[in-house]
Amino acid sequence: xxxxxxxxxxxxxxxxxxxxxxxxxxxxxxxxxxxxxxxxxxxxxxxxxxxxxxxxxxxxxxxxxxxxxxxxxxxxxxxxxxxxxxxxxxxxxxxxxxxxxxxxxxxxxxxxxxxx
Amino acid sequence: xxxxxxxxxxxxxxxxxxxxxxxxxxxxxxxxxxxxxxxxxxxxxxxxxxxxxxxxxxxxxxxxxxxxxxxxxxxxxxxxxxxxxxxxxxxxxxxxxxxxxxxxxxxxxxxx
Numbered sequence: 001x002x003x004x005x006x007x008x009x010x011x012x013x014x015x016x017x018x019x020x021x022x023x024x025x026x027x028x029x030x031x032x033x034x035x036x037x038x039x040x041x042x043x044x045x046x047x048x049x050x051x052x053x054x055x056x057x058x059x060x061x062x063x064x065x066x067x068x069x070x071x072x073x074x075x076x077x078x079x080x081x082x083x084x085x086x087x088x089x090x091x092x093x094x095x096x097x098x099x100x101x102x103x104x105x106x107x108x109x110x111x112x113x114x115x116x
Numbered sequence: 117x118x119x120x121x122x123x124x125x126x127x128x129x130x131x132x133x134x135x136x137x138x139x140x141x142x143x144x145x146x147x148x149x150x151x152x153x154x155x156x157x158x159x160x161x162x163x164x165x166x167x168x169x170x171x172x173x174x175x176x177x178x179x180x181x182x183x184x185x186x187x188x189x190x191x192x193x194x195x196x197x198x199x200x201x202x203x204x205x206x207x208x209x210x211x212x213x214x215x216x217x218x219x220x221x222x223x224x225x226x227x228x
Binding site: 033035037042043044045046047050091095097102103104105106108109 | 149159172206216217219220221
């Protein structure tokens with residue numbers, strides 16, 4: 001069953017504007033972690049931000065923030081003040097619980113293009 | 117601190133051959149995971165090792181195997197290569213499997 005859904009295959013944003021990348025997830029666990037990764041054309045996956053299911057505050061890391069709505073099971077990534085270097089694929093991912101059978105599941109990704 | 121390293125970066129093999137890919141995790145990380153990424157299937161989990169033990173395994177045939185050494189370095193092996201095995205193979209390490217993973221640059225395998 002699909003655990004992570006990213007409904008936007010591609011997004012465009014003007015340089016210096018903010019953009020929101022959508023992510024919804026499906027789990028019956030109470031304890032889980034949500035992650036966002038960036039993959040430039042070079043191929044390397046870059047960790048951006050983490051949100052724990054018990055965290056009450058939305059996570060922020062520099063220009064990245066995670067809009068966590070637990071009841072709606074959504075974990076949208078907000079990038080403020082977009083830069084040309086933000087053009088890349090963005091993946092939302094989730095890990096449930098701890099220990100065995102909790103491999104990280106990834107969404108299909110969203111390709112973000114920042115226009116000058 | 118050095119990041120995750122993977123060798124080789126590029127590899128071309130022919131059908132029926134076997135291949136071994138190597139991954140050195142970030143110092144202190146005990147968990148190493150492997151993923152296959154293709155345009156059609158996206159990122160798919162292969163397996164995870166923790167302290168030399170395979171802790172999680174994805175839905176791949178037995179031709180795909182791996183191991184982890186006492187220094188946390190990991191290798192994955194694919195035997196009897198098929199054209200469909202052409203992909204970017206990514207290795208990731210973390211402190212434990214509930215934390216964020218840090219990825220290596222990947223090995224791009226082409227099977228002809």
